[in-house]
Amino acid sequence: MNTATLTWTVVCPLSRLDPGRGVAALIDDVQVAVFRTADDLFAIDNWDPVAHAYVLSRGIVGSRGGVPTVASPLHKQVYDLRTGDCLDLPGTAVRRHEVRCQDGLVEVRLR
Template sequence: MTPTTLTWTTVCPLDRLDTDRGVAALVAGEQVALFRTADGIFAVDNRDPVTGAYVLSRGIVGSRGGAPTLASPLHKQVYDLRTGHCLDLPGVSVGRHEVRCRDGLVEVRLRQET
């Protein structure tokens, strides 16, 4: 399978994202969790890869070893927001998506396997 890049989708104004808090958004039919931190804006799948529940937007934002992180609200597995890799369970990761801010609007571009 090869990755296919989709188009940028405007999600919300930047000022609607509170620092260190998550928000869920529907982007091209996919649930995405958005986070604004001191390190930037991040977009990951809202689906927790361990439990399958769509809850990551409710996770706890923090840092570990200088990396911006997200702890699942269910079992507290911690994910690096830059890479999507789980820092607690080797081989587990959450899908990441490209995110940018243009003219004060947050835009997400999904990455999907085809």
């Protein structure tokens, strides 16, 4: 079994994440985009499968029909932060990762 799936990695203190913005983190050679919304934390791959670039952490955080989303900064496809599914292109998705806050620190576990 891959040990990365068992390990939580500290990304940053929660206070360093601004609500409505994303940050990029490198975890075990995987670029991850971490987002803080008004209500929750989310982590997805930073790779935009449409633009073929590591840019999702720079996307526009919002919502569509109550679903927390991020829009790619390049081609504006919108991804569901809960599932990683692209809401504009069925069948397109990014990998979602587990994220939590422990003792004021944001931690991510790769899937």
